[in-house]
Structure formats: structure tokens, C-alpha cells
Amino acid sequence: QKEVEQNSGPLSVPEGAIASLNCTYSDRGSQSFFWYRQYSGKSPELIMSIYSNGDKEDGRFTAQLNKASQYVSLLIRDSQPSDSATYLCAVKWWGFNKFYFGSGTKLNVKP
């Protein structure tokens, strides 16, 4: 059974702080990992993808992947109120045509 787990939150951080969002998944052999941001009432939008162990940085966002420990995380530096949204983790396993989503973590950035 393939599962992707996220803490539902809400995670509250002050403006300018680092927000850390975590995601664990059920088994090895996974191929690709994705982070989506979903504003209330809107569709999810892809913000980061990562395929290899280590860190991947894109602007204020850093994705971290540790396949041995089966977790992937997203760091948001210098958090802004506009980052307040639900963040969804998605995993694609080899041989499967579909993505498995976590239930999402709600992030609140307080001015």
C-alpha cells in the first residue's frame, strides 16, 4: 500500500521566518517527488520537484530529499503572508502512472 503522510497543521510562522514542511512516504523505489501549493478555492500549482537525494533550491524554496529515511521536506525562507496556503506533497513511484498525494499541510504566515 503506497501512502504519503503530511501533518495537516495549521503551521503558523511569523513573517520573515523559515517555514518547514515535512512529508513521509511508505516504501522505497519511489521515483519523483513534488510540492504543490494550493490557495483556498484554487487549484494546486507545482512549485518544486526533486528526484535525487539532497537539496534543491529555487528562490526562497528549498526541497530536501532523503530516500533512506523516506522523507521529503520543503523549506520556505523569509516567509511572506502570501505564502499562506495548503502545501501538498506528491510522490510518483516507478511503474505507476499516477501520483500519490498527501492530505496537505496548511501554512499560516502572520504579519
Next chain:
Amino acid sequence: SQTIHQWPATLVQPVGSPLSLECTVEGTSNPNLYWYRQAAGRGLQLLFYSVGIGQISSEVPQNLSASRPQDRQFILSSKKLLLSDSGFYLCAWSGEASYGYTFGSGTRLTVV
């Protein structure tokens, strides 16, 4: 560039009425296509996906069906809507394995 179109944006339907939601993708060939539903405050539930014309995989037994009559067209249907069919319906496509989903703008369905 690739774009995905989904309509209508909002829909209010009475219980027992039929449903047809359409999704089309432009700028790519042979995409994998997906229908998701998201209940209020909940995660994404995969309903159907398709890897080619006429090929439909159903994830959850329910009151809905899907069809792919053309390469870049994906349709979600119901003959008789239930109250529990209310939700935010999202169409998505993916290309090669290294790319994530791209979602349409969604249809908010309220069954009354």
C-alpha cells in the same frame, strides 16, 4: 506551451440530474489525464485516469464515469447526481515521468 482547459468553473445541480464536465489539453500529445475530487477542507481523491484514447482506470467505485473520446479530451459524467457528489473537481495532465501534474482551474460542483 501546454495549457489545460476545464469548464464550467461553477455548477449547481439538483439531486438526480446528469453531469458532464469536460477537460481539454493543448500543446502536447498523448498526455496522461486525471480526474480528482476534493471535498471541502479535504485532500485530493483520484477518481479516474487515462493513459490513452478509450483507456480509463477507475480508482473509486462510485456514481461517476469517465471517457476519453479524443487524445486531449477527458470527460467526467454522471447519470444521476447524489448530494455526496458535491466538491471541487480537478482535471490534470502529466507528460513524461519527470514532470509533475498540471491542474486545470477546477469546477466547483454543488448538488442541492
